[in-house]
Amino acid sequence: MNRPIGVIDSGVGGLTVVHELMRQLPKEKLIYLGDTQRCPYGPRPEHEVVSFTWEMVDFLLQKDVKMIVIACNTATAYTLKELQERLDIPVVGVIQPGARAAIKSTQKNFVGIIGTEGTIRSNAYIEALQYIKSDIEVNALACPMFVPMVEQGILTGEKAEVIVEETLRPLLKYRNEMDTLILGCTHYPLIKGVIQKVLGTQITLISSSEETARETSTILEIHQLFNDGREETSHQFYTTGELDIFTDITKSIFNSSIDNLQSVTIEQAIICRN
Amino acid sequence: MNRPIGVIDSGVGGLTVVHELMRQLPKEKLIYLGDTQRCPYGPRPEHEVVSFTWEMVDFLLQKDVKMIVIACNTATAYTLKELQERLDIPVVGVIQPGARAAIKSTQKNFVGIIGTEGTIRSNAYIEALQYIKSDIEVNALACPMFVPMVEQGILTGEKAEVIVEETLRPLLKYRNEMDTLILGCTHYPLIKGVIQKVLGTQITLISSSEETARETSTILEIHQLFNDGREETSHQFYTTGELDIFTDITKSIFNSSIDNLQSVTIEQAIICRN
Structure with a gap:
């Protein structure tokens, strides 16, 4: 074939x-x-x-x-x-595979999702997760700066770190409950290193790609x-x-x-x- | 349904x-x-x-x-x-899902497999891996002591560590090349902690379960x-x-x-x- x-x-x-x-x-x-x-x-x-x-x-x-x-x-x-x-x-x-991997990964039953404004607004990840596991806790955050940043080729370095840190700040307060984060945009694997650095290694990043x-x-x-x-x-x-x-x-x-x-x-x- | x-x-x-x-x-x-x-x-x-x-x-x-x-x-x-x-x-x-997860996981294109003597002898994992990715390096090891150990309820502690360490010794020399190990037996997730301790955290363990x-x-x-x-x-x-x-x-x-x-x-x- x-x-x-x-x-x-x-x-x-x-x-x-x-x-x-x-x-x-x-x-x-x-x-x-x-x-x-x-x-x-x-x-x-x-x-x-x-x-x-x-x-x-x-x-x-x-x-x-x-x-x-x-x-x-x-x-x-x-x-x-x-x-x-x-x-x-x-x-x-790209949504269901990421959702399924997150359900497998999370031991605390608490998953974060980051994506474009459109993706987050659509609730598609939350629906995919909760269709399979009703009681899963989900926290979703739109990151409108990430795609333009990647398209400008800013993938590492201080500028990338500042943007990622500022954008992800609302998630930091869940660091003790949330053990898994879905990179819900196919651009985000390109800045995975920076995201992991900002959030710490105790959070497993799921690449939908x-x-x-x-x-x-x-x-x-x-x-x-x-x-x-x-x-x-x-x-x-x-x-x-x-x-x-x-x-x-x-x-x-x-x-x-x-x-x-x-x-x-x-x-x-x-x-x-x- | x-x-x-x-x-x-x-x-x-x-x-x-x-x-x-x-x-x-x-x-x-x-x-x-x-x-x-x-x-x-x-x-x-x-x-x-x-x-x-x-x-x-x-x-x-x-x-x-x-x-x-x-x-x-x-x-x-x-x-x-x-x-x-x-x-x-x-x-x-249980074989294909583990093989697929290992292909996704390995960055060094080198995967280890542990299983019962029967499973290792059948070459089923190696065939499943190489059918998808011909050039993947594979090292397989039979662990005949693990199932009896688990069935006796020895899942942690010094005795478990000694048995796991002695059994996995042949794999230790590949620790620099091999970054992923398939637990190719449905009993092995029960001793995953001991296996991870013996091999070190730089090796990703894939649970076929x-x-x-x-x-x-x-x-x-x-x-x-x-x-x-x-x-x-x-x-x-x-x-x-x-x-x-x-x-x-x-x-x-x-x-x-x-x-x-x-x-x-x-x-x-x-x-x-x-």
Whole structure:
């Protein structure tokens, strides 16, 4: 079953999911589509996010993908159920895997969530957690500064620490009760080190990117969709925005840990606009 | 979908999976069957394990379970594929979830596995790991003393430490390369503290019990089988062996962390013997 896995995101954040898919499922071929031109999705009304997401899904279906990963929290919150019902290939989002990993991790039954304003406002993580475990204690915090900070390439250093410390201050008073924090945005794994430093090592950080890659593996097994051939190194990346900017950000996200970036094709996506 | 989840094991080790299922999926009703009379399965020939496992599965099917968890490494190695092919309800084993969690965890691409002699001899973990990631380095060690030690109730203290230290000595030389160790036996989570003390905190221990419970959650979601009602507290435990002994061991495994053990029914299982 050597068809590719399709990954969509509103922009570049979903590349952290791609990074984990490459690491945890090195035999799989990936096609990534980032809707950078219309990013961010967070502040957009639901019908717009639904419509944009379907355009990306249609693009991927033409590439004959065997499975779709919605590597965007906002798109997951608004479209996961509909996509799962209407497509005849498996679809996974980024919210449920993170929620499940947090339930496994927490011994104190108290989980924190950080995300964009849109994700926190949607209550999607709280609903996913409490649907499975009604009595779980949850504290959610919107971190509007984190995505712009990451997109400016500020991932470490004093400036990053000051922003993270100020943003996360409301969570610090729960440090004794809360033992697990979900990084509920695919940008946040890029500043995981700073977040861990600010909160201390007694709090387990759950990366929705890592967890989504892991559940992708489970789903491939259940549906017997694993690529049983050789390791795959030719992935395809598409952007709806400027090629140069996307290429630069991609290189900076993957840093030196993806050796084969030169074999990645980055093309302009032509998607059917409403 | 309020039908129960069936869990089978050769004896009492699978109760650590039950413990995690209760913690991670508190709304689900469980029916556990331990084949304590014919335990251990490890040294038995394959055809016998297959036959015994089918007897247990038939018992659970009569209880109208919606899913089956094979909470036994030996039974998983010999029967998982056949059960998945022949049953029209989902079946999960304990090997693949642990392998997947280890792939996610390891940054050095080097994983250790400890298990019973049977499990290590079967190479099931190595195959599961390398099927997904061909180049992963693996070091496997059989720990024949651990199950008898746990069954005697030796879970902490000096004696436990001496046995664990002597048994794991061959792994110590890999401490710099290996960053992740799979506890490839459902008994081992009960001595996780001692194992961590002997190996040091830089090694991440993967509990196949915790990971199997988590994948059970994923599978329930994919198949839309979650219990959407209230939290469930009436579980049923069955044993093919002596009721008194099973009850004692069950109480000792769950300790005080399962408050509702008094509401658990433990009955003698009557299964169709060859």
